[in-house]
Amino acid sequence: MDNLEEGLAEIDDYKALGYQQIKLYSSIRPEWVLPLTEKAHQLNMRVSGHIPAFMTATQAINQGYNEIQHINMLFLNFLSDTIDTRTPLRHTMPALHGFKLNLQSKEYQDFIALLKAKDILVDPTIAIFENVYLSQKGEPSPTFSKIMSRLPLMNQRSFYTGGLPKSGDTIAIYKASFEKMLAVIYDLYQQGVEIVPGTDGLPGFLYHRELELYVQAGIPAAEVLKLATIKSAKITGVANDFGSVAIGKQADLILVDGNPVANISNIRRVEWTMKGGHIYYAKELYDAVGIQHFE
Ligand SMILES: [Zn+2]
Incomplete structure (x- = not known):
């Protein structure tokens, strides 16, 4: 401008x-x-x-x-x-x-x-x-x-x-x-x-x-995960529908192979993402753009 x-x-x-x-x-x-x-x-x-x-x-x-x-x-x-x-x-x-x-x-x-x-x-x-x-x-x-x-x-x-x-x-x-x-x-x-x-x-x-x-x-890793999920949802005013796994909320989720509380780097090991009722497999998405799946 x-x-x-x-x-x-x-x-x-x-x-x-x-x-x-x-x-x-x-x-x-x-x-x-x-x-x-x-x-x-x-x-x-x-x-x-x-x-x-x-x-x-x-x-x-x-x-x-x-x-x-x-x-x-x-x-x-x-x-x-x-x-x-x-x-x-x-x-x-x-x-x-x-x-x-x-x-x-x-x-x-x-x-x-x-x-x-x-x-x-x-x-x-x-x-x-x-x-x-x-x-x-x-x-x-x-x-x-x-x-x-x-x-x-x-x-x-x-x-x-x-x-x-x-x-x-x-x-x-x-x-x-x-x-x-x-x-x-x-x-x-x-x-x-x-x-x-x-x-x-x-x-x-x-x-x-x-x-x-x-x-x-x-x-602490558990607090970092909250910053990335429920706290961000509260701040943006969408916590009634998103930000934690609870009955009545949208099932927008990731599945992680490993415990990110024990080691935050496990957050990189996303196997699938569920969003809007669809499931997306990380390996398929990575394959489509020439990125290798995590080991
Ligand atoms: Zn900037």
Whole structure:
């Protein structure tokens, strides 16, 4: 969109199409945020998104955000509102400085208190930051290492491209910043900020990695599974029909070969999916697109 009026009209259009929520991107002008969130809220829609460039997360929340996508956007809250986050700086600044964030600091604790007071959801998409901060050019990305051999060769190449260029000191610095992101996710969980598991690439598989990383962060696997099922259903207002196995609910299910509470990676071992009264066998679907079934 090029101006506020177009944005307001888009919200009307999405409401008419039945959407519950709009997502604002980094390139939205800060002065558009308040009128856009007011419009969405008038229509009973929620607002999520990136924090627009030249704004902090605190400002966006105070102007009506209900949810924040991507955990780097939380870290940017403590860096500077002068960063042009339409550029790759939104990745490099938290990578270079994120490790310094002090979870005991008043500034951080005040921000967590704001998230709780306003019921702000956080959608960390931590798996993409693992790939961007840790993967090395020419080496298999840790984010995709569990599934890459199952994918066609053409896809496998993209798992060797590395994330942010890194060498020397920045390798350890980026790793420390990624570890700090995991620490923040665990802290959000402990302090009662609602986490909604989302992804930002490779549908299906990256979601599994997202859940694995929450467990790596310290959240018990059983709680992670709830975030992915009943809690997400409650947050999106569909818990009467979905989100748990119960009499009277829709039988939209997956069958997993293994116990994901004992080992969250078992969530990758989906044998079939039942949806809308149809059953879909994973092996048949994978075969159809050239992906090997899990071993
Ligand atoms: Zn996004």
